[in-house]
Amino acid sequence: MTLAMNGRAWERAAAPTPAHEVRLHVLRNATFEALRDLTAERAQARALKLRTTFSGYDPLLEVFGAAPDLRHTSATLILLTLDGLQGAWDGDRLDAGAALDIVTKLAHSALTEGTRSVLVSTFLPPIDAGPAFIDHAALYRLNADIAAFAASDPRVALVDVARFAAQLGEDAALDPRFWAHFKAPYAQPLLDRIGEAVAAHLAEQAGQIRKVVVVDCDNTLWGGIVGEDGLAQLSFSAHDAKGRPFHAFQRQLASLRRRGVLLAIASKNEPADVHAVLDHPEMVLRRADFAAERIGWGDKAESLVALSRELGIGLDAFVFVDDSAVECARVSQALPMVEVVQVPARTHQLPRVFARTPGFSSRQATEEDLRRADDYVAERKRAAEREHWQDRDAFLRSLAIVLSVGEAREPDVARLAQLCQKTNQFNLTTTRLEAAEIRRMMDSERHLVVHVSARDRFGEQGIVGLATVAEGEDGVLSIGAFMLSCRALGRSIEHALLAETVRLCRGRWGAREIRGRYAPTSKNLQTRDFYGAAGFLLESESDAGRGFVLPTSAEIKQPFVHRIESRWS
């Protein structure tokens, strides 16, 4: 099954249409079909082509009767009303445990049937009960348990319907007329928010994640203009009313940084002025928190392009925050893929600016995340080093790189799954494996999962690459996923990963041909000739990509041979 799924994932990634096709299944007990178009529109805005299917009105029947095949389903949304939810709500009393049981059963069943992720939603009070509903403690407990369930499993995410309804108010959230006539309880504004949350989840799952926040300084990181007002007059202290919103905003940025989002500065200022503010003890964010900076008098769109190049991260993963309408308009127009956020004129609203800016990863951060920002500081030092060395081999030797490469183990799984989700550039087939799939492959005799970790004299990078191999029914060995983090590019680490993968294949299966594929996307052009240059022969070429084969005795050509040590972590 896994092999077939990989094949399909590859076809999908290689499809010539730019829109990525995704499927959503809704397990529900009321009429929510209006979500179909709403969610599709929001998905469309994220270059996703969405198809939605709905269960019958008793989703448990579907689960315990004829379960649908959810193997092509990107996400399954569980959206239930307490009204008519048998065993959980009898018209008088809410049984929170029974309701939670229904939700978790539906979630597990959908995952077993192959859906890639599940969206669970919080409950509203039973609609028909109205103000007669008094079992608030049970309802809060139920919703807290659902949120905790979502947090406990990386394949499960939360759609907080109860919070959306609270934000809108009951009158705007519910539609009593359509509820009475069509069993359609939610009004358009609530369905809008649900659709938006679902589309944001699907986009994240498809790898569309904002990874970098570029901030302006004056009236964005702090109140006031350092070049005119001077450091003493600036507002950023938590202890005065003018500074508090800026302090709160900096704390949000610091928390995003801890989740692995990179921070950078694009400011029209004198560098010394900005650095003096960043060194102030009452600033939350300090110089070391920023992975890169462009401080000067150049064009901001050009600064963003330069930051993208320096960080090795595409502009479509950038968020840009500035107080100037002119700068915001300039960047929006020149770089439409950047999410532009203008600081509100009323600065007390600054801590709310990200509320409507989705796209930061909602997943739990891995160890590498927490280290990533530091990595970029090390990377800057590496780049400086590079300028001292004329030829590439001498440069690589000077880095004193040590690799650990071999079969993946359980502690690697979370990071490997994250790598699959995030890697776009050096990714041969753009196969987005989930943790469960990686585990299945690790447990299977017919699969091989290979990781590579790297460290050098500037620091430790942890796991930076992944390859998977599958033995087909016919005994053919195929490399499925093959990717290297953009942080490890240009150091010939990909060749070490490939060589070790081939060595492990031959160790397990003996001398056999090994196949590899390149499936083009808009971002992975640099990998088009990777297999060819490494010694594979080009077998086939079409719009869907290129097929390669490595003859039984051929060696992998490595432009640079690294020192390899056994696993150190």
Add this chain to the structure above:
Amino acid sequence: MSSKVRHIIAEVIGVPVEQVGDDASPATLEAWDSLRHMNLIVALEEELGVTFDDDALSRLTSLPAILAELSRVQVAA
């Protein structure tokens, strides 16, 4: 009014307007299901600036019934 309503029906149900005859209803238009019926009510209310009575909602399942209800609502208004 009849032509405007026919156009709204055609758009919401997803058929060419020529297929929306004078007697259009779920019986003559297969695509006119209960879900599209909900969308149709929303579209009619938005486009024509009316609000249908509760008890009218499930009666409005044909072009003649919709037109009759519209003239009743608008006469009353």
